[in-house]
Amino acid sequence: QVQLVESGGGLVQAGGSLRLSCAASGRAFKNYHMGWFRQAPGKEREFVSSISMNGALTRYADSVKGRCTVSRDNAGNTLYLQMNSLKPEATAVYYCAATSLYGTTRWTDFRSWGQGTQVTVSS
Secondary structure (H helix, E strand, O other): OEEEEEEOOEEEEOOOOEEEEEEEEEOOHHHOEEEEEEEOOOOOOEEEEEEOOOOOOEEEOOOOOOOEEEEEEOOOOEEEEEEOOOOHHHOEEEEEEEEOOOOOOOHHHOOEEOOOEEEEEEO
C-alpha cells in the first residue's frame, strides 16, 4: 500500500485560495489513480476530484468545477489540489486517497487514505 499525508489546510476567508498537498510514500505513487474527498461534520464523505496515474484524466464534482484544479508530480510523489474562490460550504476535512480503479469517484473504491487536513472558510 501507499502511505499518504495531507497538508496545506487552514482558515481562509470566503473568496480566498488554498493549495492542498498529499505526500506519498511506500509503493510506487505513479501506479495509483488518486482522488480528493471531503467530509463536513454530520455529512457523508463526498468526492471532490480525481486524477489518473499519468494525469491524463481529471474529474471534478459539480460543486467545485471551475474553481479547483487537481495535479500530480509523479517524480516528487505528490498530489495537489488548488482551490480558488472558496465558499463557506467548502469547510470540511479533506482527504487524499489512492485506488487501482481507473476513473472511479466512489470513495469505497479507494483503499489507501491519508489522515486528512482541515479546511475552514469563513464568511
